[in-house]
Amino acid sequence: MGSSIRKAVELILSADPELLNILSTTARVCLSSSILALIIGVPLGILFGAERFPGRRVLLVLNRTLIGMPPVVCGLLFYMLFSGVGPFRHLHLLFTVKLMIIAQVVLITPIIIGVMETFVADTAPALRETARGLGFGRMKEYRLLINECLYSIFSSYLLSFARAIAEVGAVAMVGGAIAWKTNVMTTAIMMYTNRGSFTLGIALGLILLSLSLLVNIILSVMQGRLSR
């Protein structure tokens, strides 16, 4: 373990080009997918929580099912859609970072929708009654509702980022873990472990954990300020 930590520090300090490439690919995939999922998931979560419309319950059940979808199933689905025999083969997205991001968006958006829907469904009725009682219009009502949601938005983002950075099944299948192209931290750990380079694998694992810890500390501080 001690040698692994030393190796991890050495890798970082030496600015190892392959490690830097893996780190930048990981950052690209995780940040892009989590931000895109946030952009899609927050409005949908608020809509599902605040409004009552035909088909809402069905959509919620579907969303809860998607929350529990195994990443490898998601990866398999995208592999089939974009592989040489799939309907989207002409887009040539298989084994690209773009498709890795899309697959992760599909995996983590339901988490954001779920977190937001639960919070909004609990908050919206009381807020709406008060806002309507004061004679506020729909726009102002929604502005106030979004203001109430800021803490939940951060919580859902934390969850989605954590899932994105730890995810391996989908990105391995659609990305192919190609060195210098689609290799991210998790797929690299798998690759090094398969090769028998446990030290390198553990070193990468420690870097991954440290990165996750750092991002979570930053977001938690921001979340704490919002809750005041």
Add this chain to the structure above:
Amino acid sequence: MKTNAFSKTYNGRTVLTLPALELPTGQITAVIGPNGSGKSTFAKILAGIERTDDKKPILSGISVGYLPQKSFPFRMSTEKNILQNGKNLSRATKLMKMLGIDHLAKQSAKKLSGGESARMALCRILMRPYDLLILDEPTTAMDMESTLVAEKLIRQTSREQGCALVLITHSISQARRIADRVIVLHQGQFIEQGQSVQVLSKPKQEKTKHFLEFYGL
């Protein structure tokens, strides 16, 4: 102003049936009755928050302000909460001073106690004039001192703004202190209405007498 007659049914059970009612402007009409008599449902229908069975509004063409029983504090300071309902800072400050929450102006409204939150909510609804103002048990969470100040403020608002004010309350003594008129409800039915002195001192209906006796009046 006069409301239309209406009924309200939940899951096949009629919970409220009321005839056309007079709500005089510049006066306070207290709606009293035991728990489950339909007071809050009446307030919500009056405010347009809930619909009647025939989906028609029971009042139209007037501005209505409604303070729910559990008013929601928005995630911002007490002062900003109040200013959501009007930009007049001096009025907000005056209201906060009157209700003794001016020292909490910059504090997050989420951190107010139940009584403080109720006072903030009352300040917020009184920031601008309405033709009809409905207050659903506005002083329940307040101590006696704050309740008396709030009642004075409610009375003052009704007189100054000339609005019709409907006060939902389970407190007979509060109705006696500030209401000009009283409407009595029991199990979703209208029992009687009239001048508060007359209804509370010499009720015509047996159900009203029982209700008042129950409260020891």
